[in-house]
Amino acid sequence: MSGSVIDLGEVRHxxxxxxxxxxxxxxxxxxxxALVLLLVLATLAAAGALPPRRAVxxxxxxxxxxxxxxxxxxxxxxxxxxxxxxxxLAAFRLSDGEPVWDVPLPGQARYWGxxxxxxMLLVTGHEIGADPRVSxxxxxxxxxxxxxxxxxxxxxxxxxxxxxxxxxxxEEPVRLRSVDPCCGTVRWQLTAPTVGVNxxxxxxxxxxxxxxxxxxxxEVRDARTGAVLVRADLRPPGGGPLTYVQVVGDLVLTVGGExxxxxxxxxxxxxxxxxxxxxxxxxxQDCGSVLCLQTRSAGLWAVDSATGEVRWRSDRWSWAWPxxxxxxxxxxxxxxxxxxxxxxxxxGQELADLGRWExxxxxxxxxxxxxxxxPDGGVLVGELDVHxxxxxxxxxxxxxxxxxxxxxxxxxxAGSGGSxxxxxxRD
Numbered sequence: 001m002s003g004s005v006i007d008l009g010e011v012r013h014x015x016x017x018x019x020x021x022x023x024x025x026x027x028x029x030x031x032x033x034a035l036v037l038l039l040v041l042a043t044l045a046a047a048g049a050l051p052p053r054r055a056v057x058x059x060x061x062x063x064x065x066x067x068x069x070x071x072x073x074x075x076x077x078x079x080x081x082x083x084x085x086x087x088x089l090a091a092f093r094l095s096d097g098e099p100v101w102d103v104p105l106p107g108q109a110r111y112w113g114x115x116x117x118x119x120m121l122l123v124t125g126h127e128i129g130a131d132p133r134v135s136x137x138x139x140x141x142x143x144x145x146x147x148x149x150x151x152x153x154x155x156x157x158x159x160x161x162x163x164x165x166x167x168x169x170x171e172e173p174v175r176l177r178s179v180d181p182c183c184g185t186v187r188w189q190l191t192a193p194t195v196g197v198n199x200x201x202x203x204x205x206x207x208x209x210x211x212x213x214x215x216x217x218x219e220v221r222d223a224r225t226g227a228v229l230v231r232a233d234l235r236p237p238g239g240g241p242l243t244y245v246q247v248v249g250d251l252v253l254t255v256g257g258e259x260x261x262x263x264x265x266x267x268x269x270x271x272x273x274x275x276x277x278x279x280x281x282x283x284x285q286d287c288g289s290v291l292c293l294q295t296r297s298a299g300l301w302a303v304d305s306a307t308g309e310v311r312w313r314s315d316r317w318s319w320a321w322p323x324x325x326x327x328x329x330x331x332x333x334x335x336x337x338x339x340x341x342x343x344x345x346x347x348g349q350e351l352a353d354l355g356r357w358e359x360x361x362x363x364x365x366x367x368x369x370x371x372x373x374x375p376d377g378g379v380l381v382g383e384l385d386v387h388x389x390x391x392x393x394x395x396x397x398x399x400x401x402x403x404x405x406x407x408x409x410x411x412x413x414a415g416s417g418g419s420x421x422x423x424x425x426r427d
Contacts, residue, residue, distance in 0.1 A: 056399070057097040057422040058415060059090075067420055069094060069407045070116050073142075074422060077111050077123070087111050089123060091145060094410075094422070101145035109136050115155055117163070118181045120148060122155050126168075135168050139184065149184035153177070159205045160224045162187055166197055176209070178226065188226040192219075198247040199223065200267060208267065210252060212245045218252070220267060232270035236261065248286045251305065255281050262293070264308060274308030288322040290345050300329070302348060312348030323368075324387035326351065337372055342389045352389030357382060358405065369394075369406040369425065379404050381411055381425055395426045 059074050061067065062084075066077040074092040078084065087109065091100040105111055111125035120139050127134045137155050139148040153165040153175060167175040174194050178187040194213050199206035208229065211219045220229045235242060236256040244255035244262075251273065252265040262281060264273040279297035286292075290311055293301040299315030317329040318338075322345065331339040338359065342352040357370030368384045374396075381395040395411075397404075400423065402414035411423045 055096075057092075057094060059092045059097050059420050059422070061418050061420050063418050065418070065420075066112060067407075067412055068114050069410050069412070069422065070114070070121075073100065074420075075114055075121070076420070077105075077114070079110075087125075089114075089121070089140065089145065097422075103140065103145040103147070106138060106147070106150060107136060111138075115157070116142065117155075117157065118161075119143070120181055122163070122181070124154050133168060137165060139181070148182075151177075151179065151184055156199060157205045158223045159207045162224075164199075164206055164209075164223060174211075176226070178223070190226055196245055198245060200247045200250070208247075210245070210247050210267075212242065218245070218270065220252075220270065230268070230270050232265075234263070234265060234270065236263075244281050244284075246284050248284055248291060249305070253284055253291075262303075262308075264305075276303060276308040276310060278303075285320070286322070287320055287327055288325060288345055292320045292327075294319060299332070302345065311346055314348060317343075321386075326386050326389075328354065328368075328384065328386045340384065342386055354384050354386075354389075354391050355382070357384065357391075359384070367409075369409075371404050371406050371411055373404070377401075379411065379413065381406070395423075397423050 059076060061076045062078040062081055064079050068075045072094050074094050076090045078088045078090060080087055086104040088102060088104050090102040092098060093100060105123060108128045109125040110128055111123055113124040115122040115124070119142050121142050123138045123140060125136050127136055134152055135154040136150065136152055138150040140146065141148060151165055153167045156164045156166065158164050158178065162178050163181050165177045165179055173191045174197060175191055176197065177189040179185060180187065192211050194211045196212040198210040200208040206223045209221045209223050211221060217231045217233045219231045221227060222229055234254050240256055242254050242256040246253050247267060250267045252267055252270065253262055255262050260279060261275050261277050263275040265271060266273060278293060278301060279295040282294045282296060284291055284293050287302065289305065290302040291305045293303060295301060298313055300317040300320060301313040302311045303309065304311055316331060318332045320327040320329040325345060327343050327345045329341050329343050331341070333339065337356045339356050340354040341350050342354060343350050357372050359368065359370045368386065370382050370384055371379050374380055378396060378398040379400040380393055381397065382391050383394050384391050397411060400411065400413045400421070404411055404413040409425055411425060413421050415421045
């Protein structure tokens with residue numbers, strides 16, 4: 001479930017929490033554990049002959065490194081250490097873990113994301129010690145790691161193939177630039193006294209931009225040219241400030257006023273569609289036939305995107321994800337492995353229990369993959385089918401250890417000595 005810039009996350013090597021007390025092991029438990037794994041493998045084999053497993057790939061990494069699998073490469077961002085005074089980006093072959101290149105990243109910055117684009121790797125971070133914090137984008141050649149260009153601000157892909165570089169929200173006024181990814185050439189640029197920039201995306205690529213000013217009008221601009229398409233004052237009656245503005249599909253949603261009213265406008269003309277009174281809104285998500293509103297006082301709300309009618313609300317769920325006319329909802333919990341259910345988007349009725357998994361992203365074929373540790377060692381890999389309302393175990397990794405996560409058709413686990421091990425997930 002990726003965005004424009006891939007936030008790589010981290011597999012930390014900190015101390016594990018103290019385990020809860022457990023009853024003494026029975027003498028027959030190792031045999032039972034082996035039988036459980038054999039039963040799971042037999043179930044997988046019953047669906048068809050399992051292909052031979054590709055050997056596990058091991059790549060070296062510093063503690064706290066960020067890792068991304070991109071096509072045939074494993075990319076590792078290594079932080080500053082006593083031996084290495086700069087952050088570095090290393091590339092390894094996914095097939096065998098052999099190093100391809102290793103280069104230093106420029107400047108005094110903390111790097112955290114990579115966007116593959118047009119034969120380039122756009123590495124994003126922020127300058128250390130800068131106030132306000134300034135984002136930085138560095139372009140490297142994907143094949144060799146050679147430095148190409150760098151500019152301030154963070155990148156977003158645009159529908160015309162260019163990049164939109166945007167300064168962060170701590171800087172006023174906000175800078176926007178459209179640049180060619182090959183060489184950083186500026187196509188258009190503007191500086192606006194705005195507190196927010198939202199993008200309408202199609203396939204994760206920006207087509208139109210919404211600029212919001214505290215005391216002035218809201219503007220919709222063409223992402224390809226920067227030209228103003230429509231402008232309107234969307235502040236609530238009495239001229240109070242807007243506390244929330246977001247583009248969801250072809251709607252502009254605003255929250256403002258003493259009653260915390262959410263109002264929807266059409267993105268084409270900024271014409272008013274509907275209003276609904278809700279609590280403090282933290283985020284709004286497109287959930288297909290409804291909008292999912294996360295609120296501080298009343299949990300998750302589902303609102304008809306066409307009329308604003310509240311369909312249901314519940315404080316049981318922390319967030320929801322649409323799939324095939326249904327929603328996958330996560331139970332509110334501090335546990336990193338979430339408990340997931342399938343619910344009806346229109347009524348909120350619970351339809352199926354998908355179990356407890358750690359989820360990270362959809363892979364390129366649209367598979368929703370999760371992992372969870374087996375209590376007696378190894379890792380189970382599951383595919384969550386929201387439409388069918390069931391979970392299918394697709395792989396078992398008996399030798400996987402440490403903290404693991406799913407990454408685009410693979411499972412990545414922290415190994416010993418700062419290394420990472422990568423398994424390809426069976427189809």
